[in-house]
Amino acid sequence: MSLPRWMEPLLEAGEMREIDRWAINERTIAVDELMERAGEGLAGVISRRAPAGRVVFVCGKGNNGGDGIVAARVLRQAGRDVEVLLVWPAEWMGSDAQAQLKKLPGAKPVAFEAGRLNKAQVIVDCVLGTGSSGKPRSPADQVISEMEAAKAPVIAADVPSGVDATTGEVEGPAVHCVATAAFHRPKVGLWVRPGKEYAGEVDIVDIGIPRGGPARPDAGLIGSGVLREVPRRGATSTKFSSGNVCIIGGSRGLTGAPAMTALAAMRAGAGYVTVGAPASLELSFTVRLLEAMVVGLPEDGDGHLDASGLEPVLKAVVRADAVVLGPGLSKNPQSQALARAVAPRIDVPLVVDADGLNALAGQLEEILAGRRWPTVLTPHAGELGRLLEVDSAEVERSRLRHVREAAAISKAFVVLKGDDTLVAAPSGRVAISRGRAPGLATAGTGDVLSGVIGAMLAKGMPVAQGACAGVYAHLRAGQIAAAPHGPDGVIASDVIASLPAALSA
Numbered sequence: 001m002s003l004p005r006w007m008e009p010l011l012e013a014g015e016m017r018e019i020d021r022w023a024i025n026e027r028t029i030a031v032d033e034l035m036e037r038a039g040e041g042l043a044g045v046i047s048r049r050a051p052a053g054r055v056v057f058v059c060g061k062g063n064n065g066g067d068g069i070v071a072a073r074v075l076r077q078a079g080r081d082v083e084v085l086l087v088w089p090a091e092w093m094g095s096d097a098q099a100q101l102k103k104l105p106g107a108k109p110v111a112f113e114a115g116r117l118n119k120a121q122v123i124v125d126c127v128l129g130t131g132s133s134g135k136p137r138s139p140a141d142q143v144i145s146e147m148e149a150a151k152a153p154v155i156a157a158d159v160p161s162g163v164d165a166t167t168g169e170v171e172g173p174a175v176h177c178v179a180t181a182a183f184h185r186p187k188v189g190l191w192v193r194p195g196k197e198y199a200g201e202v203d204i205v206d207i208g209i210p211r212g213g214p215a216r217p218d219a220g221l222i223g224s225g226v227l228r229e230v231p232r233r234g235a236t237s238t239k240f241s242s243g244n245v246c247i248i249g250g251s252r253g254l255t256g257a258p259a260m261t262a263l264a265a266m267r268a269g270a271g272y273v274t275v276g277a278p279a280s281l282e283l284s285f286t287v288r289l290l291e292a293m294v295v296g297l298p299e300d301g302d303g304h305l306d307a308s309g310l311e312p313v314l315k316a317v318v319r320a321d322a323v324v325l326g327p328g329l330s331k332n333p334q335s336q337a338l339a340r341a342v343a344p345r346i347d348v349p350l351v352v353d354a355d356g357l358n359a360l361a362g363q364l365e366e367i368l369a370g371r372r373w374p375t376v377l378t379p380h381a382g383e384l385g386r387l388l389e390v391d392s393a394e395v396e397r398s399r400l401r402h403v404r405e406a407a408a409i410s411k412a413f414v415v416l417k418g419d420d421t422l423v424a425a426p427s428g429r430v431a432i433s434r435g436r437a438p439g440l441a442t443a444g445t446g447d448v449l450s451g452v453i454g455a456m457l458a459k460g461m462p463v464a465q466g467a468c469a470g471v472y473a474h475l476r477a478g479q480i481a482a483a484p485h486g487p488d489g490v491i492a493s494d495v496i497a498s499l500p501a502a503l504s505a
């Protein structure tokens with residue numbers, strides 16, 4: 001199935017090779033033509049981003065190196081001071097790159113020497129591209145470390161060397177770049193951490209590959225178009241048709257979380273919101289949430305939901321169009337047992353967040369896979385690590401692999417939060433947020449996200465769309481909240497207040 005219109009496709013290295021082969025074999029576009037356009041585009045990116053001073057190209061032996069040689073020629077012909085350093089002997093280079101070497105006017109390329117990077121105004125990394133696999137090996141590893149240590153900014157050809165173009169994983173040395181010139185389409189690894197942190201700004205270079213190629217990408221960036229899919233209120237809408245969300249959670253000391261989830265759901269357009277929380281805490285919700293309903297649920301007498309509350313919870317959610325389980329729930333064993341009992345019994349779309357996720361640790365399949373209605377899980381790396389029983393550092397090393405694994409096991413949509421929020425479907429398809437909303441790095445913004453996604457699902461959006469619309473609106477709200485005074489003083493309540501503006505953008 002092709003990607004929805006609101007997703008901008010990202011390619012894996014293998015998919016790019018497939019498209020490349022198709023363009024060459026089926027559309028009879030010559031490799032040197034593609035390389036010429038890639039090199040010209042790369043030269044354009046360098047001219048725009050570093051308009052003066054010496055340009056030092058560091059070229060490997062594959063076609064990525066060949067692109068660099070073309071760009072070096074274009075810039076020399078334009079009068080720029082250009083030096084070309086080779087990582088491997090020229091005769092080891094591929095035939096297409098060697099052909100480009102012959103056309104290079106001016107000084108011949110020389111063997112790589114770290115000292116030569118000192119005179120660079122800008123370094124161009126053409127060591128490894130989509131043809132690289134695994135950790136950089138000698139001599140590329142040493143060269144990459146030297147480029148990383150150099151003072152001058154680095155611009156990458158296609159992908160920063162050391163970053164896996166397909167996964168964004170970084171196993172060994174890699175280069176932090178200010179920008180990456182992505183040929184034809186950006187590769188997935190440029191948008192997934194840690195690779196994203198190395199890529200810098202991504203400039204797309206059209207290399208003349210026609211439409212209609214063979215690859216059917218399974219990953220893409222979430223575009224603003226997803227907001228056009230959000231149902232809007234009309235003249236005949238009622239509070240119920242706008243979406244009825246029920247939030248189950250809260251505990252002594254953790255009453256802010258469900259309150260923010262509720263407010264976020266309302267600001268994201270839900271017409272009717274209920275909070276089900278420990279009975280002794282009812283008053284704190286009643287005074288804070290003027291527009292929401294509050295249902296007191298059985299508790300242990302100390303402000304924690306009790307496992308005996310299953311039936312009352314099911315009663316509280318009976319008219320809901322979507323349920324959010326977990327904000328402020330706490331790690332109390334009784335409350336956790338309640339979450340495990342509730343999750344399989346909710347017969348509407350369900351969002352599980354925070355301590356609701358911790359309750360599912362190691363039992364994803366058992367508890368969720370049999371659900372008949374869609375489920376969305378919204379973990380950060382620590383919570384995903386607990387769900388899969390792996391270290392959070394391991395999750396951070398290979399975010400795509402772990403988010404897909406959790407989605408496959410639980411048959412749920414899994415939203416792995418971060419600057420590169422990843423939304424994985426059980427099928428393996430992944431939608432990626434562009435990120436860049438540092439204002440969201442503060443307590444409570446996760447509760448806001450679960451409320452927004454809850455609202456989208458309650459409006460009847462298909463789950464993939466609803467989760468992505470929620471992620472996108474939340475990101476925009478974080479940016480809008482930071483607009484007047486920068487990200488540092490933003491609090492989650494500001495993000496909630498910015499949701500209507502974000503959703504109307």
Ligand SMILES: NC(=O)C1=CN([C@@H]2O[C@H](COP(=O)(O)OP(=O)(O)OC[C@H]3O[C@@H](n4cnc5c(N)ncnc54)[C@H](O)[C@@H]3O)[C@@H](O)[C@H]2O)[C@H](O)CC1
Nearest residue numbers: 020034035062063064128129130131132133135136137158
């Ligand atoms: N996609 C397109 O349409 C076009 C892409 N171009 C550019 O070509 C590269 C891909 O080129 P390829 O020759 O396949 O691979 P690389 O340049 O990435 O070089 C691989 C090179 O390095 C060796 N190698 C592989 N892995 C490692 C490693 N871990 N450590 C050390 N060395 C490694 C391998 O043996 C090869 O020799 C693409 O990114 C674009 O930049 C075209 O120029 C235009 C069309």
Ligand SMILES: [K+]
Nearest residue numbers: 125128157159
């Ligand atoms: K590169």
